[in-house]
Amino acid sequence: MSKKIEAIIREEALDPVKDALREIGIIGLNVFEIRGHGRQGGIPLSWRGTSYQMDLIPKVQVNIILSDNNVEKAIEAIVRAARTGTEGDGIIFIYPVEDIVRIRTGERGHDAIMYPGDIDERRGTKKK
Numbered sequence: 394m395s396k397k398i399e400a401i402i403r404e405e406a407l408d409p410v411k412d413a414l415r416e417i418g419i420i421g422l423n424v425f426e427i428r429g430h431g432r433q434g435g436i437p438l439s440w441r442g443t444s445y446q447m448d449l450i451p452k453v454q455v456n457i458i459l460s461d462n463n464v465e466k467a468i469e470a471i472v473r474a475a476r477t478g479t480e481g482d483g484i485i486f487i488y489p490v491e492d493i494v495r496i497r498t499g500e501r502g503h504d505a506i507m508y509p510g511d512i513d514e515r516r517g518t519k520k521k
Contacts, residue, residue, distance in 0.1 A: 402483035413474035418512030
């Protein structure tokens with residue numbers, strides 16, 4: 394079984410998160426620029442004496458599909474790289490993935506998400 398990690402993080406945390414994931418062997422990922430807010434509801438701003446609430450904060454969404462046994466390691470890497478300890482650090486969602494198909498080769502399931510030198514190969518858990 395595979396999982397999808399969807400991490401919503403600060404824009405400035407993207408490079409540290411990518412580096413942390415690469416360091417543990419997570420090779421494939423997708424990144425989206427998004428806007429939103431969490432519990433804080435946005436941030437108050439002032440400009441030329443006028444105050445207003447910016448409720449859609451620029452964020453980055455990082456999506457990763459990986460083996461079940463690599464989820465905790467990936468979460469630890471993301472949290473370690475993205476945490477500042479202040480509101481707005483982000484959130485991580487984990488979803489089950491029913492199936493995966495690599496279009497180029499027709500590989501399915503676990504084989505479709507494997508890359509040379511990835512976390513499964515490093516941990517010796519790559520399926521044959």
